[in-house]
Amino acid sequence: YVDLIPKYYKGTVKELLMKADETGKLDEIVEEFGLKNILNRDIKTLSGGELQIMAIAATFLKEADFYFFDEPSSYLDIVKRLFIAKRIRELAKKANVFVVEHDLAVLDFLADIVYILYGEPGAYGIVSNPRHVRNAINAFLLGYLDSENVRIRKDEIRFEIHPPKPPEDKGESLLEFRDIRVSFNTGFTLKASGGILYKGEVIGVVGPNAIGKTTLIRVLAGEIKPDEGFVSVKATVSYKPQYVKIEIDGTVEDYLRTILGMHYDTGFFQNEILHPLGLKRILHKEVANLSGGETQLVAIAACLGKPADIYLLDEPSAYLDASQRMEVSKIIKRIIEKQKAAGMIVDHDIYFIDMISDSLLVFSGEPGVHGEAQGPYDLHRGMNEFLRNIDITFRRDPETGRPRVNKPGSRLDREQKAIGEYYYTSFL
Numbered sequence: 001y002v003d004l005i006p007k008y009y010k011g012t013v014k015e016l017l018m019k020a021d022e023t024g025k026l027d028e029i030v031e032e033f034g035l036k037n038i039l040n041r042d043i044k045t046l047s048g049g050e051l052q053i054m055a056i057a058a059t060f061l062k063e064a065d066f067y068f069f070d071e072p073s074s075y076l077d078i079v080k081r082l083f084i085a086k087r088i089r090e091l092a093k094k095a096n097v098f099v100v101e102h103d104l105a106v107l108d109f110l111a112d113i114v115y116i117l118y119g120e121p122g123a124y125g126i127v128s129n130p131r132h133v134r135n136a137i138n139a140f141l142l143g144y145l146d147s148e149n150v151r152i153r154k155d156e157i158r159f160e161i162h163p164p165k166p167p168e169d170k171g172e173s174l175l176e177f178r179d180i181r182v183s184f185n186t187g188f189t190l191k192a193s194g195g196i197l198y199k200g201e202v203i204g205v206v207g208p209n210a211i212g213k214t215t216l217i218r219v220l221a222g223e224i225k226p227d228e229g230f231v232s233v234k235a236t237v238s239y240k241p242q243y244v245k246i247e248i249d250g251t252v253e254d255y256l257r258t259i260l261g262m263h264y265d266t267g268f269f270q271n272e273i274l275h276p277l278g279l280k281r282i283l284h285k286e287v288a289n290l291s292g293g294e295t296q297l298v299a300i301a302a303c304l305g306k307p308a309d310i311y312l313l314d315e316p317s318a319y320l321d322a323s324q325r326m327e328v329s330k331i332i333k334r335i336i337e338k339q340k341a342a343g344m345i346v347d348h349d350i351y352f353i354d355m356i357s358d359s360l361l362v363f364s365g366e367p368g369v370h371g372e373a374q375g376p377y378d379l380h381r382g383m384n385e386f387l388r389n390i391d392i393t394f395r396r397d398p399e400t401g402r403p404r405v406n407k408p409g410s411r412l413d414r415e416q417k418a419i420g421e422y423y424y425t426s427f428l
Helices: 002-008 013-020 026-032 048-060 078-091 104-110 133-142 213-221 252-265 267-274 292-305 322-338 350-356 379-390 411-418
Strands: 066-070 096-100 117-120 124-127 173-183 189-198 202-206 228-233 237-240 310-314 342-346 359-366 370-378 394-396 403-405 423-427
Touching: 002 048, 013 026, 013 048, 026 048, 048 066, 048 078, 066 078, 078 096, 078 104, 078 379, 104 133, 104 350, 104 403, 173 213, 189 213, 189 342, 202 213, 202 322, 202 350, 202 379, 213 228, 213 237, 213 310, 213 342, 213 370, 237 292, 252 267, 252 292, 267 292, 267 322, 292 310, 292 322, 310 322, 322 342, 322 350, 342 350, 350 403, 359 379, 370 379, 379 423
Parallel strands: 066 096, 189 370, 202 342, 202 359, 237 310, 310 342, 394 423
Antiparallel strands: 117 124, 173 189, 173 228, 359 370, 394 403
């Protein structure tokens, strides 16, 4: 957990990196990792993403035969995740590299050989035989390890292609916003030209960090009043913020009962949310003792357990492992369908967004300076716009339908860019 670094190290970013440097490449790494602007900042003032990049840079500055990276994509947006993945692949040309990762798109991009760990959380774990990365991820998603003859998941996970809905098929309008502008004392400005959220629709929200995604969600949730523009919410809203703080003395069950009241005891909540999220085993655990992943799952349960017409969730995949992410995406989608509601989901995990979204709101701009929301577009067009902005192409895996990152400069990468198809919906 990189957020614990300030508890164990005091000083500036520069001081930590100088202490770590065994390669004599401090200036080169600082430039490459974009750390110049935070070199003289005290470590305790850094965000989670800044701490992560600093920690990875410090690891690169070590001389070693083996390099270990534990969840390097945590706290990072997709642009930074793939940059780090590229650098780790380069590092592997001269040393041995071991990576633990929950973002399957990033793992697919950076790994050659994968070991799958399975078992019972908190009880036991088993390490599988090594597999080539494509075979490993597909086996993980399909839930069956053929060489071990072991089923590790009850249900297969397959990715479906979402055809755009014609205008006449869209449901009732639940939320509308137009010409939004929000400015902060820091100088950051957000603009959003407008959009409509329809009943039965899930809009994914993608873009770099510090570009205004959370700000827009907070505007739509009623937490921030825009300086300019129009927001019309014609329904009830349930909101899970990006940073979850559960401030209560008591157990998980105490908290959920406090938030949900009589809805906690309904068969719907118990069978559709609590049990599928795996929360029954921690119901009597004190909230203060929850891990980051457990806290996230409890917050998701509290959000989805409230009867609402619109569900706004900001980075629900954060702190979750790969299995939990896939399960949460299915649960959110199912709840929205059964409740005849709608949702808007901010996330950096491409698999998660691909599984859950009908359409996309795409953010661009300069992080920390200005951001602009464009769309909503249908999923294919939205992904194309987003991936074009970051110069990355995806293809589809024929066995599972999952998106796969093309290696930069590869034949498929060049061919897809030439025809403007950064996000292929067909199988290649």
